[in-house]
Amino acid sequence: MDTDAPPLVLDIDGTLTDEPGRLDPRACDALSAWEAPVVLATGKAFPYPVSLCHYLGIEKNVVAENGGVVLADGEVTYTGDRARAQAVADEFAERGGDLGWGSFDDINYWRETEIAVERTADEALLRAVAEEHEMEVIDTGYAYHVKTPGVEKGVGFERLCETLGMDPEAFVAVGDSVNDASTFGVAGRSFAVANADEAARSAADEVLEESYMDGTLSLLSRILE
Numbered sequence: 125m126d127t128d129a130p131p132l133v134l135d136i137d138g139t140l141t142d143e144p145g146r147l148d149p150r151a152c153d154a155l156s157a158w159e160a161p162v163v164l165a166t167g168k169a170f171p172y173p174v175s176l177c178h179y180l181g182i183e184k185n186v187v188a189e190n191g192g193v194v195l196a197d198g199e200v201t202y203t204g205d206r207a208r209a210q211a212v213a214d215e216f217a218e219r220g221g222d223l224g225w226g227s228f229d230d231i232n233y234w235r236e237t238e239i240a241v242e243r244t245a246d247e248a249l250l251r252a253v254a255e256e257h258e259m260e261v262i263d264t265g266y267a268y269h270v271k272t273p274g275v276e277k278g279v280g281f282e283r284l285c286e287t288l289g290m291d292p293e294a295f296v297a298v299g300d301s302v303n304d305a306s307t308f309g310v311a312g313r314s315f316a317v318a319n320a321d322e323a324a325r326s327a328a329d330e331v332l333e334e335s336y337m338d339g340t341l342s343l344l345s346r347i348l349e
């Protein structure tokens with residue numbers, strides 16, 4: 125592989141997965157072999173990207189929970205008001221809402237700075253309750269996230285770059301949804317896969333022709349040419 129490979133900042137769901145969210149097996153070889161830093165920037169709770177880095181055998185450079193948790197160079201930082209997100213979840217439940225994850229909520233069990241809600245939930249009620257608590261709701265296509273305004277993947281990614289002593293401008297970003305728009309704003313080059321939502325498409329420098337990992341892989345081969 126080319127030693128001029130640029131560092132990458134990659135979304136997970138919709139970018140390294142198939143449509144239902146299963147990791148595309150081709151991501152394993154592509155990322156393990158990448159000869160520059162790879163940052164995983166996701167809306168998932170902290171343990172998910174950390175585990176993925178572990179099993180890919182790559183450095184643990186992680187932006188989790190939409191920017192709420194950042195890990196780089198063994199240093200972890202947190203932003204975001206989990207207590208306020210929990211208050212939204214509690215009131216949502218009191219008013220008849222259901223987070224939708226069943227009896228063991230592994231989606232939120234390890235989540236430290238926000239709350240995620242299944243997309244089958246009552247969106248109007250969730251948004252109304254969140255607004256009363258001055259919290260934001262975003263729809264990634266995989267979940268609704270009740271998050272602190274101002275906490276964004278892109279902000280977390282900038283913090284990560286500071287820790288690593290790297291320039292965000294050097295990175296190539298790939299993503300698929302509204303939670304990637306802030307990353308696209310700070311990375312040097314940004315690409316939305318073809319399945320991306322409108323927010324990601326308009327924030328990206330380029331919309332790829334192919335969807336999911338097909339799109340991501342075609343870009344990775346192109347930039348090594």
Ligand SMILES: O=C(O)COP(=O)(O)O
Pocket residue numbers: 135136137138165166167168264265266267268301303
């Ligand atoms: O957690 C989600 O809703 C989506 O996760 P992603 O940011 O890796 O696409």
Ligand SMILES: [Mg+2]
Pocket residue numbers: 135136137138139264299300301
């Ligand atoms: Mg995504």
